[in-house]
Structures are given as C-alpha cells and as structure tokens.
Amino acid sequence: MKRLKVKEFMVPLDEYATIDEDSFLVDAIISLKNAQKDFDKKSYRHRAILVFNKNKEIVGKLSQLDVIRSLEPKYNNLGKFDRMSLSGLSTQFIKSIIEDHSLWQESIEMMCNRVKDIIVKDVMYTLIEGEKIDLEANMGEALHAVVIGRHQSLLVTKESHIVGILRLTDIFSLISKYILESEK
Numbered sequence: 001m002k003r004l005k006v007k008e009f010m011v012p013l014d015e016y017a018t019i020d021e022d023s024f025l026v027d028a029i030i031s032l033k034n035a036q037k038d039f040d041k042k043s044y045r046h047r048a049i050l051v052f053n054k055n056k057e058i059v060g061k062l063s064q065l066d067v068i069r070s071l072e073p074k075y076n077n078l079g080k081f082d083r084m085s086l087s088g089l090s091t092q093f094i095k096s097i098i099e100d101h102s103l104w105q106e107s108i109e110m111m112c113n114r115v116k117d118i119i120v121k122d123v124m125y126t127l128i129e130g131e132k133i134d135l136e137a138n139m140g141e142a143l144h145a146v147v148i149g150r151h152q153s154l155l156v157t158k159e160s161h162i163v164g165i166l167r168l169t170d171i172f173s174l175i176s177k178y179i180l181e182s183e184k
Contacts, residue, residue: 009174011164017049022119031049146168
C-alpha cells in the first residue's frame with residue numbers, strides 16, 4: 001500500500017458536486033443529481049455534496065442521509081443520536097423513540113414540501129480534522145483513517161487546501177480489484 005498514493009484514486013474537487021452553505025437544500029439536491037449525471041459512468045455515483053463557505057473553503061458535507069434526516073425536524077430535539085444502532089441499544093428501544101417523539105408521522109408530501117425552506121448549513125455535517133488526508137499520503141494511511149474513523153470519505157488536501165475527495169467506494173473498488181486478481 002505504501003507505493004499507492006491517495007492522489008491516484010481521489011476525485012478532484014472540480015469533478016465533485018459542491019454547493020454554497022447558504023443555498024437552499026433543494027439546490028443541493030439538484031447539484032447532486034447533475035453531478036451524478038455528468039460523472040464518469042464507469043465509476044460509482046456521488047453520494048454527497050461538498051459544502052463551501054463565502055471564502056470558497058470546504059467546510060462540510062451534505063450526504064443523502066443528511067437530506068433524509070432534515071425531513072423530520074423533531075430529530076433536532078433528540079440531541080446527538082448518531083450511530084445509535086452501533087451503541088448497543090436494543091431495536092425495541094430505538095422503535096420506542098419513534099413512537100414517543102411522534103417521528104415520521106406526517107405525509108411524505110408534507111415533509112418534502114418543507115425542503116424549500118431549509119438552508120444547507122443548517123443540516124450539513126461539519127468536518128473534523130480526522131477526515132482529511134494529504135494528497136501525497138499512501139493508501140495505507142487512507143485505509144487506516146477510514147477504518148478507525150468509520151468515514152465514508154476523506155477530504156484530500158494539498159498544503160492545507162482541499163483539492164479532492166477519496167471516497168470509500170473508490171477505496172473498495174481498488175481493494176476488490178486486488179482481491180479478485182489474487183484469486184487467479
């Protein structure tokens with residue numbers, strides 16, 4: 001893995017869906033749809049949008065899960081429930097939260113109608129330092145960061161500026177290729 005560099009497998013920033021943090025969520029969805037349509041058909045489609053601020057710096061990500069979560073504003077009253085299913089709570093307890101807080105009770109049309117008023121920065125995921133990796137890093141470092149942090153992607157930096165994204169799907173594609181070649 002030391003001879004393989006992150007820069008060989010990343011998606012450059014100019015090929016990835018981006019949106020201004022002050023944009024409406026519906027504009028982000030349109031941006032993602034357009035990026036998926038325009039992206040190389042031989043590769044995996046984008047599943048997130050990178051969010052930039054007024055200084056054109058990437059400050060967050062907006063995933064498909066973030067969009068879905070934004071449809072139910074009552075999640076904001078529950079606090080931090082990220083990775084709840086990984087924390088050892090029973091399925092019954094998790095289901096009771098849905099009932100106790102009346103989650104997902106409105107019609108899908110009503111929930112989706114709210115999207116027109118949602119601003120990207122209000123629902124995006126804010127980046128943490130462990131989600132970044134240098135352009136010249138080797139893929140072993142990238143694999144370690146993804147596994148330890150349970151990240152779906154890493155932002156690729158050059159001299160502290162974000163220049164691309166290394167997605168879990170691209171890493172898996174690389175690993176799969178080597179695994180299948182070893183079977184021959």
